Amino acid sequence: SQKIEQNSEALNIQEGKTATLTCNYTNYSPAYLQWYRQDPGRGPVFLLLIRENEKEKRKERLKVTFDTTLKQSLFHITASQPADSATYLCAHPGTGGSYIPTFGRGTSLIVHP
Amino acid sequence: DAGVIQSPRHEVTEMGQEVTLRCKPISGHDYLFWYRQTMMRGLELLIYFNNNVPIDDSGMPEDRFSAKMPNASFSTLKIQPSEPRDSAVYFCASSPTPGQGEGYTFGSGTRLTVV
DSSP states (O other): OOOEEEOOSOEEEETTSOEEEEEEEOSSOOSEEEEEEEOTTSOOEEEEEEETTOSEEEETTEEEEEETTTTEEEEEESSOOGGGOEEEEEEEOOSTTOOOOEEOOOEEEEEEO | OOOOEEEOSEEEEOTTOOEEEEEEOOTTOOEEEEEEEETTTEEEEEEEEETTEEEEOTTOOSTTEEEEEEETTEEEEEESSOOGGGOEEEEEEEESSTTSSOOOEEOOOEEEEEO
């Protein structure tokens, strides 16, 4: 079965720096991957979807890449702010019409002022 | 739209009691998902519905768990009898047909504590 792996260790960075989070998957390459943000006590919030034929996608200060050779997606936040502190989840929404979404455990990002 | 609405937000119950969690998806979303999140296991899919029909319930832990979707605007997840190991945050999420550019919209969750 498909597995999504994210770094379980928290990422600590200084305000203004670029945060880079990693999502690796096993087995087959999905048609797309999704990234979510989750704040404590809240449900995940959808941020971006990137398709396998898209090398890169941007939304404001966010950038996502998708490398099917490495079986990896990178999530970047440029000019990070303390308000960006949260847990970021990667998700593979299933393929072949069987929409069985698999989420990674998420990586906690802490941006220090 | 008010988003996905879940109730209650918190539930504390004694072992052996029946627990019912409720969810109102976003109008027009054809898919509804029930997830459970714990520190140990992360976010686990329990069951999902398409057009009110259960499609895959292989994530349901055991027969004590059941889910229904009687109409497009309401779903329930029931645990009977509840056990302490069921303590977790339960999320409901809905989406239009996946892969169209929108992700899943999650509710705020129900934090269940079984004592």
